[in-house]
Amino acid sequence: MTRALTFADLIVRPVHWLAFGFGSGLSPKAPGTAGTVVAIPLYLLLSQLPLAGYLLVVLATFALGVYLCDKTSRDLGVHDHPGIVWDEFVGYWITMIAAPAGWVWVVIGFLWFRLFDVLKPWPIRWLDEHVHGGFGIMIDDVLAGVMALVCVQLCYWWWV
Template sequence: MQRLAVWRNPVHFLAFGFGSGLAPRAPGTFGTLAAIPLYLLMTQLPLWGYVLVLLVSAGAGVYLCGRTARDMGVHDHPGIVWDEFVGFWITMLLVPAHWYWILTGFVLFRLFDIWKPWPIRVVDQRVEGGFGIMLDDVLAGIYALLVLQLLVYLF
């Protein structure tokens, strides 16, 4: 897939995290970084609004990531980072929007996304299509959310 095609196709543009997935190294990390400004906007919403945006984004992500992967002929191209956006937003659910919690959530999500503890690795290897692309990051986000909530409670 040509890099230029990402900018021309709105589905690919979103799946590539507004272009953040085009980073030559660590596109998942850059995708997660690109999710932070949107997270800060989402924190202005009431809880139900945050959850609604999260659910719509996850549902749309199944289509966006699946369609882009099919168009590229690659199951889970590293540049597809919409799943990182959603995973990070899950991580940050009900977390105070202070820089230290954002940094902690970022690190925790990236660790779980890269490490892929059970069952994330199984999902990543066995679940196909857009649902599979999204599901492993949703699970990583849930793991990170649980650890982050514990840290918020303790500190």
């Protein structure tokens, strides 16, 4: 039996603090959604970067996430614990690559990403079920982010 992490546990273990999205993954309901909400203000900061800088940060946070998610899932003894939401951060940031400015696009990106992350259409579900470790935790959200990115861009193309 694994012991649930508490907020105090997260504070003393920076790896878990990050993997749990600064504590947002402790949300008793919909921790993935809570993690994505916390990713929004960080996105607003990142969106000020030039595109190359933004992409570099996304790549670096993906690599960091592989480690964070792997370490935290091993420490908890649970693969892809629902409280691990760093993958939602990165998936949302992928969704928002080159997104148009404005709150409507922040929300549209949020909705598309959550839709793909929750429903897990093929091949997202396959990756979620067959790829393990930190990379496995991250890759399904990366693909959900890519699919949501395409939808955001198509919405913009259609809308404008």
